[in-house]
Amino acid sequence: TLSDRLTATFKTLRGKGRLSEADIDATAREIRIALLEADVALPVVKEFIAAVKERARGAEVSQALNPAQQVIKIVNEELVQILGGETRRIRFAKQPPSVIMLAGLQGAGKTTLAGKLALWLREQGKQPLLVAADLQRPNAVNQLQVVGERAGVAVFAPEPGNGVGDPIAVARDSIDHARSKLYDVVVVDTAGRLGVDAEMMQQAADIRDAVKPDETLFVVDAMIGQDAVTTANAFLEGVGFDGVVLTKLDGDARGGAALSVASVTGRPVMFASAGEKLTDFDVFHPERMASRILDLGDMLTLIEQAEKAFDADEAEKIARKLSDKGGKGFTFDDFLDQMQAVKKMGSLKSLIGMLPGAGQMREALDSFDDKELDRVQAIIYSMTPVERENPKIINGSRRARIAKGSGTQVSEVSQLVERFFMARDMMSQAAQGKMGGLPGMGGM
Ligand code: GDP
Numbered sequence: 454t455l456s457d458r459l460t461a462t463f464k465t466l467r468g469k470g471r472l473s474e475a476d477i478d479a480t481a482r483e484i485r486i487a488l489l490e491a492d493v494a495l496p497v498v499k500e501f502i503a504a505v506k507e508r509a510r511g512a513e514v515s516q517a518l519n520p521a522q523q524v525i526k527i528v529n530e531e532l533v534q535i536l537g538g539e540t541r542r543i544r545f546a547k548q549p550p551s552v553i554m555l556a557g558l559q560g561a562g563k564t565t566l567a568g569k570l571a572l573w574l575r576e577q578g579k580q581p582l583l584v585a586a587d588l589q590r591p592n593a594v595n596q597l598q599v600v601g602e603r604a605g606v607a608v609f610a611p612e613p614g615n616g617v618g619d620p621i622a623v624a625r626d627s628i629d630h631a632r633s634k635l636y637d638v639v640v641v642d643t644a645g646r647l648g649v650d651a652e653m654m655q656q657a658a659d660i661r662d663a664v665k666p667d668e669t670l671f672v673v674d675a676m677i678g679q680d681a682v683t684t685a686n687a688f689l690e691g692v693g694f695d696g697v698v699l700t701k702l703d704g705d706a707r708g709g710a711a712l713s714v715a716s717v718t719g720r721p722v723m724f725a726s727a728g729e730k731l732t733d734f735d736v737f738h739p740e741r742m743a744s745r746i747l748d749l750g751d752m753l754t755l756i757e758q759a760e761k762a763f764d765a766d767e768a769e770k771i772a773r774k775l776s777d778k779g780g781k782g783f784t785f786d787d788f789l790d791q792m793q794a795v796k797k798m799g800s801l802k803s804l805i806g807m808l809p810g811a812g813q814m815r816e817a818l819d820s821f822d823d824k825e826l827d828r829v830q831a832i833i834y835s836m837t838p839v840e841r842e843n844p845k846i847i848n849g850s851r852r853a854r855i856a857k858g859s860g861t862q863v864s865e866v867s868q869l870v871e872r873f874f875m876a877r878d879m880m881s882q883a884a885q886g887k888m889g890g891l892p893g894m895g896g897m
């Protein structure tokens with residue numbers, strides 16, 4: 454998975470503090486593959502990667518994240534943005550009835566969606582009316598009636614037995630009917646074809662003109678993959694739409710169609726359907742879809758936690774302490790703080806590359822397991838403030854006292870003190886190397 458591949462990339466990028474062109478390229482390559490695997494259309498992938506690279510180049514170097522993570526964060530933000538930013542809500546008309554028209558290919562899930570929307574609207578205290586403006590297939594009206602019954606809402610349909618009705622007239626009449634019977638939302642189901650064709654598009658446009666929808670929703674099957682762009686463009690040109698509904702997300706499609714359609718049309722995805730039941734329906738959550746497309750759920754959580762746990766000012770302070778006077782200003786209290794920051798983020802072993810400014814610190818910490826860390830903490834707590842400030846004074850009798858106070862062995866205390874000095878030397882050398890080039894800093 455992308456997650457595995459990126460973890461491998463993170464290992465090589467670990468400890469670096471700057472976004473180089475090579476870092477950006479390496480990460481962008483992985484993202485590109487992931488998007489293609491998620492069935493995002495190629496032109497959309499290309500444009501997207503270019504935009505991400507552009508932003509990554511201009512980005513300020515993050516203190517909290519390593520370069521790969523920083524690129525991922527940008528990728529995720531861009532994805533969410535394209536998918537519609539915040540969840541976009543239905544705009545209801547000031548004067549009821551509000552009209553919602555559904556358009557899309559046959560089999561996209563329009564009729565099913567009509568029922569889902571109706572139930573959802575009813576739960577919000579609305580009085581919806583479903584309109585059967587698909588008179589193309591013999592069974593279409595009946596299918597909507599079944600769905601309406603299940604949702605507990607009324608269905609407006611042509612009188613049976615009158616031959617092939619006129620869907621545009623039915624649609625137009627339904628609005629008068631809704632007005633006189635005080636329905637406040639009208640959901641117009643329309644016909645689709647298996648492929649885009651001019652006649653179907655004209656009919657949909659005529660229905661649109663007859664009902665003047667407040668929202669036209671383009672319904673698209675998430676499994677359609679690469680074809681999504683062509684279909685969406687045809688509907689945008691032929692009928693126009695305000696929002697997108699993605700259906701069949703219960704399948705194994707990663708949802709690249711969402712990105713393709715939203716990116717090419719500039720229209721937000723508003724609802725998501727994930728099953729045949731009327732309740733398998735929700736407003737669309739751009740962040741959830743972004744992490745589904747990238748298949749990076751855990752990684753994104755990790756990035757979020759790292760940013761929370763990592764305090765840039767604190768890091769700056771530590772770096773200064775380490776680069777001055779051979780790192781003598783770095784105390785057991787600082788050590789404890791760092792350790793707790795890392796612990797806060799969860800298991801150490803899974804946190805590769807989390808605190809780029811303190812790579813050596815992490816290496817030192819990596820040599821402890823989580824249970825040991827609790828003991829380390831206990832030992833440090835048993836030191837006096839003076840001992841923590843100036844660990845050099847921790848002699849044999851002090852070690853014995855600390856061991857007793859923390860319920861550990863003297864040898865463990867000794868080991869910790871020695872490891873502390875080793876880690877401090879290592880970190881101090883690294884910090885001087887890093888900061889030595891800056892004018893006015895200790896390393897000069
Ligand atoms: P329409 O031609 O656009 O009206 O599409 P339909 O509403 O008739 O749906 C076509 C088929 O897809 C039907 O068998 C539906 O049960 C099924 N369907 C619709 N939405 C979903 C969904 O979200 N998940 C799954 N698994 N099936 C769906």
Ligand code: MG
Nearest residue numbers: 563564587593
């Ligand atoms: Mg239908």
